[in-house]
Amino acid sequence: MIPNGELVSATYENLLVKCPSSNARTTLNRISDLGDVQPVASRNLVCPECGKTLQVSGDTVNPPHEILILDCHDLLAEKPVPLSNLQDAKAAIQAQHGRQ
Numbered sequence: 012m013i014p015n016g017e018l019v020s021a022t023y024e025n026l027l028v029k030c031p032s033s034n035a036r037t038t039l040n041r042i043s044d045l046g047d048v049q050p051v052a053s054r055n056l057v058c059p060e061c062g063k064t065l066q067v068s069g070d071t072v073n074p075p076h077e078i079l080i081l082d083c084h085d086l087l088a089e090k091p092v093p094l095s096n097l098q099d100a101k102a103a104i105q106a107q108h109g110r111q
């Protein structure tokens with residue numbers, strides 16, 4: 012049986028996964044590492060630290076523009092308002108393209 016990796020966080024661009032074997036946290040970019048921007052319902056990955064296979068599930072299923080807006084929450088907590096404005100703009104553009 013493949014052990015379940017812990018999905019620590021999921022953003023528009025990245026997934027942060029914790030391996031149960033090595034306790035290593037790995038950031039995976041949806042495009043360059045996973046090759047897909049779709050939500051991860053269930054996926055087997057290899058831990059770069061220990062080389063063991065782990066299963067990841069539980070990704071957010073919100074549309075991309077909503078994920079961008081949700082990502083602003085963390086940015087606002089850190090107080091870089093200009094970055095959150097950029098995220099809002101990206102979300103608005105993504106929502107507009109999604110309606111066409």
